[in-house]
Amino acid sequence: MTFRERLQAWRYNLVPDHLVGEILTKRWTDNAIPFLALMATLGVFGSIIPGFFKLTSLQESTRQLGEFSLVVIGMTVVMLGGGIDLSVGSIFALSCFSAVYVFFILEQSIWLALAAALCTGLVFGAINGYLVGYLRLRAFLTTLVTFIFGRALFDILVTTYAADVQLSQASSDVLDFIGDGTFWGLSVSVWLAIILAIVTHVALTRSRPGWHVLAVGGSRRSAHNAGLRVRRTVFMTYVFSGFCASIGGFLIACRLSGAGPGTGLNLEIMALTAAVVGGVSLGGGRGSVVKGLMGAIIVLTMTNGLIRLGYGTGTNQMVLGIMLAVAVTVDIRWLKNRHKVLNEVYVAPVYLKMGETQSAAPGSATPYELDNRLSGADHIGLGELEGPEDVILDRDDHLYCGTRHGEIVRFFAPDYKRSEVFAHIGGFPLGLAFDKAGNLISCVGAMGLYSVSPERDVKRLSAETARSWTSIVDDARLRDPNDCDIAPDGRIYFTDSTKRYDAHDWALDSIENRATGRLLVYDPKDGSTNTLLDGYRYTNGVCMAHDGKSLFFAESWACRVHRYWLEGPKAGTAECVIRDMPGYPDNINRASDGNYWMAWLGMRTPSFDLSLRHPDMRKRMTRRLPQDEWLFPNINTGGVVKFNEKGGIVETLGDLSGNAHPMVTSMREHKGYLFVGGILNNRIGRYKIAGADPNWTSPASYWGGKP
């Protein structure tokens, strides 16, 4: 091994590149950026401002934070519904004034003041909601105008009544408590914000109106076409925003015992920045209350911190402007490019040096030498079938196979001209096996292990196993169940080829070549599924040995066959019995003479073997070239290999014409014939095996003679 290759091996096999892609598939990565920003902000300001984390200082700022958070929660809900509410500052100020007016000038009770504040907010919100929701005006400009309107009104009212408020003698213990008191160490405004945040979060994630808001924000047109009341939903979001802002206004009225010209100034751009910085998407549908709150803390810490650091007038606006621009740009770019980034980094190839192999070329006189015998096979279902990955015959000689359309098709003996849909599964049935009771067990691609009774009842046996501790993407789910076989005690052994890709992306898995294939067992007694072996390069076919004490399974991308011991001194361990084949092995089944049949889905090529030693090249290839120009296993030639109990190769059958069976994924011997299937083929082949036992059948071999 050259030094360069050793470096490549270290670089690509030890550095877990694939984790980057797996992390990016997580929804919580959306939260990660705002969360890190929050931590950074708190860290920076906490360290440069002395006493930042002191209780008294925190209490004063949390009081403000409570009010601000209320406003941000309202803004978040509006934005989730696909709108925007710039009038929150005005609503906040007007509600504050209403409360002050009722309490100080009319000298009514504090509760009436609260009612007045809420009324103001609801009415103002309803006006916004009517204009934006029902009249379909542009949210941004409309709320901008209602903001100016509200602000002008507030300025007039404040200048008119400021003196009267100053002279008022009204006071109330409740007001003082709301404004200054604490409850279990937290101020009333913080408690209110927490309660409202929890209620809103639950409503958004677990109630019908909340889902409607998210649906409208996610796609207004789809929501409309699905029959949701889009206009009313939008209307309600603005009313809710008005409600939230008015509570905030009431709280500040209690805290300051009055209203001034500065009340609620710049609140709209602060709330907007908070929501966007927190990661609530413009245009709706993505975001949460928690994100809004994170943004609120970031923005308030920043602006307050800068004031306390003594920066001059205008600094706040400068910082808000930068934060808003950066956050909006990041949000837009992230949403647009997330899946592109994911596509770029998800495929993370590893280094593998394949062993030298014997030639399979015709005339090479090796046991692997391909001939043209399969090209003479009769065809069954030519043109009717698409993708018979596996074929199997029952005790009555009927032939079954899966199809790409998600069905199991049955061809009737003796001539296999007539067929019917035996069962509809819904996923692509791959490996097939009959159990003792005659149930047809099938590995269904991307779905799991299924059982079809002779009465055609489809039942799911297993779709998940235990999750491994180090997994990032949930590997409990079976992504690519491929083949199964059944032990004499009824337990079903099956393979799950890869944890990284779905069944139809098998080509990407071959390019990545990461060893994530598993061997699993399903126990019908208690319905449990357990992982027996992990870390193989695309586990594929499974076959019980004739004595039922061990099983063979194929490791496709490594061109190896392993034997897993169920009993005896080596129970629970696997050993490699065939290595470095010239073809990629697929399903394995029993042969009548005590040997085993194995399908080759394709042949190794020197070019692809070389590329496996150049993971960097394969990475570039998947990023820069269109898919149909990728280098991947040659599947234009396959074959059928017979091997014995010890792993010695007996003979190899092929189709050099390339017409009938270029790619073979399964074969099943039955009464002297070999039935051949291929996942990309349009037929099942029937080949007369010279000298085979004309009475041997697979069900009898597994479960004894006819009952």
Next chain:
Amino acid sequence: MNAIGWPSWRRLNQEGIVFAIAILLFAAAALGLPGFLTADNLVAIVRSVSVLGILALGMAVVIIGRGIDLSAVAIMAMSVAWYLQLLNTGTSDGLAFAYVLAGVLAIGLLNGFLVAYADVPAIFVTLATGSFVFGYVRSQLITQDAVPVPGGHWVELLGGLRFLDIPVEVFVFAGLAFLFFLFLRYTKWGRYIYFAGDNPVAARNIGVPVRPMLVLRYVLSAFVALIAGLLTAASLHSINTRIVNSTLLYDIVLVAVIGGIGLSGGRGGVRNVLVGAALIGILLNAMTIIDIPLLYQNLIKAAILLGAIIVDGIINPRDEQTAQQGDI
């Protein structure tokens, strides 16, 4: 044409309606308000809307291209404030002007880049840059809210310049309006703005350089704002940065929208700006003569703008099937 239900131009021409209202208002004010129909007052009207009109020209170009520029007032006030501050602290005139030009160009390019190439909605970009420009200049570059024009400087002289007893800004407004008219109507780039505003995807498909043209519009708007700022400083002999937090920005949008430039883009022209400016000028002047306090004037203007947007929404309705996602 009406057979297939298209709106009739004759019936729903907002520009015509607004023009008629302006004339009616003018007539009513001329009859009802003493001192309205004097030469001095008429010049005052035109002068008061000149700066507004110039800003509205820049805004109009952006709106026709289906955008909006909320940073116009911040650029106008802060660029000039910085310029005057540089002059007051002894920087040479040429160098100071070069700095300011570069700054204005940078903000215009930034706006355009973020809108065109980062696909961020114009409204957020310009809101953010407006806030940034104000905050940055106010906190880092100037020391107080109002910056005076240094004595004897050309900006001060500009303020006193008059032809035929008419202040120079009126001529600047007229000249700029004519230039914009020529640009929008007769140049290739001007026509591109309409194409891009009417249907950006189609414009792109036929080969219009949509993104560079978008950047051009924001740069243009920024330079127009600088000119307006210089004229403001010329007539007031100082620039007060508090104007950024006033309702001037909404007056600009008001002029453009009320004149009949649809916010959905692709419609309108210089004539709409003139009509809008005329109506707002007369209105403001009348309100001042009647002695309505400034706060109430804001209330009235906001109400009118709201009405204009509602009418705009009714004339150019959006429905559930054709609305763009995220078009807020």
